[in-house]
Amino acid sequence: MLADATAAATPHALARALPEGFVLGTATAAAQIEGATTAGDRTSSVWDRFAAEPDRIIDGSDTSRTADHYHRFAEDIGLMRELGADAYRFSFSWTRVQPGGSGGLSREGADFYDRLLDRLHSAGIRPFATISHWDLPVEYPQGWLDRDTAQRLGDLAGLLGERFGDRIDSWITINEPATVTLNGYALGLHAPGHSLLFDALPTVHHQLLGHGLAVQALRAAGVPGRIGITNTHSPVIPASDSPEDHAMAALFDLVHNRIYADPVLLGRYPEAPDFLGDALAAFDEVPSEDLAQIHQPLDFYGLNYYMPTLVAAGAGEGESPDGTSAAMADLPFRLLAFEGVPTTGFGWPIQPAGFARALTEMQERYGDVLPPVYITENGASFPDEVGPDGTVDDTERVAFLRDHLAAALAAVAPGGPAEGLDLRGWFVWSLMDNWEWAAGFTQRFGLVHVDFTTGERTPKSSFRWLQQLIAARAEAR
Ligand code: FCB
Numbered sequence: 001m002l003a004d005a006t007a008a009a010t011p012h013a014l015a016r017a018l019p020e021g022f023v024l025g026t027a028t029a030a031a032q033i034e035g036a037t038t039a040g041d042r043t044s045s046v047w048d049r050f051a052a053e054p055d056r057i058i059d060g061s062d063t064s065r066t067a068d069h070y071h072r073f074a075e076d077i078g079l080m081r082e083l084g085a086d087a088y089r090f091s092f093s094w095t096r097v098q099p100g101g102s103g104g105l106s107r108e109g110a111d112f113y114d115r116l117l118d119r120l121h122s123a124g125i126r127p128f129a130t131i132s133h134w135d136l137p138v139e140y141p142q143g144w145l146d147r148d149t150a151q152r153l154g155d156l157a158g159l160l161g162e163r164f165g166d167r168i169d170s171w172i173t174i175n176e177p178a179t180v181t182l183n184g185y186a187l188g189l190h191a192p193g194h195s196l197l198f199d200a201l202p203t204v205h206h207q208l209l210g211h212g213l214a215v216q217a218l219r220a221a222g223v224p225g226r227i228g229i230t231n232t233h234s235p236v237i238p239a240s241d242s243p244e245d246h247a248m249a250a251l252f253d254l255v256h257n258r259i260y261a262d263p264v265l266l267g268r269y270p271e272a273p274d275f276l277g278d279a280l281a282a283f284d285e286v287p288s289e290d291l292a293q294i295h296q297p298l299d300f301y302g303l304n305y306y307m308p309t310l311v312a313a314g315a316g317e318g319e320s321p322d323g324t325s326a327a328m329a330d331l332p333f334r335l336l337a338f339e340g341v342p343t344t345g346f347g348w349p350i351q352p353a354g355f356a357r358a359l360t361e362m363q364e365r366y367g368d369v370l371p372p373v374y375i376t377e378n379g380a381s382f383p384d385e386v387g388p389d390g391t392v393d394d395t396e397r398v399a400f401l402r403d404h405l406a407a408a409l410a411a412v413a414p415g416g417p418a419e420g421l422d423l424r425g426w427f428v429w430s431l432m433d434n435w436e437w438a439a440g441f442t443q444r445f446g447l448v449h450v451d452f453t454t455g456e457r458t459p460k461s462s463f464r465w466l467q468q469l470i471a472a473r474a475e476a477r
Pocket of ligand 1: 029032175176179232304377429436437445
């Protein structure tokens with residue numbers, strides 16, 4: 001188990017610990033907030049389709065309205081301004097900007113992002129744009145199982161780079177390829193809903209290739225903004241000292257973390273342990289030209305952190321952090337709950353020390369070749385409600401955010417275990433409550449509460465906390 005520090009940092013103490021130029025921001029993704037799925041010529045994404053299938057989304061909800069950001073973006077940027085945030089990470093809805101997934105940009109779709117970007121600029125907020133945050137067009141027959149989808153991502157990046165390049169501070173090619181492969185193709189918990197276990201592995205390579213092609217397309221379009229990728233990193237803890245548990249923890253670390261970061265940062269896939277037989281053999285045969293495409297110089301690395309993972313040998317019982325998957329019973333390992341560790345509304349373990357560990361692993365593994373790092377997501381869901389006085393007192397989220405930011409800053413500070421890692425910013429997931437994929441509207445992650453019936457926004461205590469931190473930073477300068 002990882003030991004968490006207990007002293008609570010005040011906003012002033014945290015503000016003093018922020019490195020010069022450190023970016024404080026919030027993050028969202030199109031499918032989770034925009035709604036307006038039939039506006040203009042927008043077509044269906046795999047998440048629209050997945051949500052329409054029976055029993056896929058826990059509360060039977062869908063993408064059609066979510067937080068109605070498409071119509072309320074001006075109000076939402078007003079909230080960011082009130083917060084004082086430096087930056088905003090959003091994603092382009094693929095099927096809004098490129099209906100059907102082919103051809104040029106949609107006029108109406110691109111207009112929406114023009115309006116969003118212009119407003120962010122007038123509010124003095126730096127846009128960090130994710131090109132692919134999970135919402136592939138339904139027209140790609142096998143999704144990321146097809147190699148051709150990589151080329152499609154590259155093409156889209158080129159179009160977006162040409163159109164919006166002058167206004168985007170930082171580009172993220174693809175969000176959390178690990179979650180897409182694990183939840184979407186291996187365990188059937190996310191769109192497109194396949195339960196292929198190890199046969200999902202081609203989606204790793206195709207997403208990474210898509211990333212590499214997107215980087216090259218953005219550079220060819222001459223974008224002045226910086227370019228990176230985002231993955232979610234979870235430090236993996238073996239459940240015991242047994243060699244079996246250690247071997248399975250190493251395997252989970254490989255398929256969750258290293259199989260993505262190694263090719264992107266080192267230009268090679270990690271070596272598979274012998275006991276896996278030929279389950280990862282395809283990676284030994286990847287042509288060196290593909291690895292060269294994937295291994296592009298990056299301006300930054302985006303790291304999302306939510307929780308560590310406890311792994312034991314032996315068949316799974318079907319429980320993953322994102323839901324129950326029968327397919328897990330066929331895996332050689334299982335994921336366990338940490339005993340005595342508090343959890344979020346999602347049941348995810350709250351372990352700031354895991355955040356420090358994730359950063360330390362990045363520094364140890366990639367050290368000199370690691371570009372500057374941004375925490376592109378960090379946050380927690382709790383069952384927040386608007387109280388009788390009209391406020392939302394989410395003290396647990398305040399503690400979560402405070403302790404996680406403190407742990408990350410301490411880890412990279414001189415003498416810290418991740419010293420040398422150039423940490424440049426932290427984005428809270430999320431600006432506002434939104435549609436949490438297969439969990440529908442049951443998990444609230446926002447700094448701002450959203451009434452999903454009326455659309456009304458109410459800043460929570462955590463919003464006030466971040467506002468205070470940003471104000472304290474301005475005073476400390
Ligand atoms: C991440 C996703 C993001 C959000 C958070 C809670 O895996 O990138 O869209 O759902 O989890």
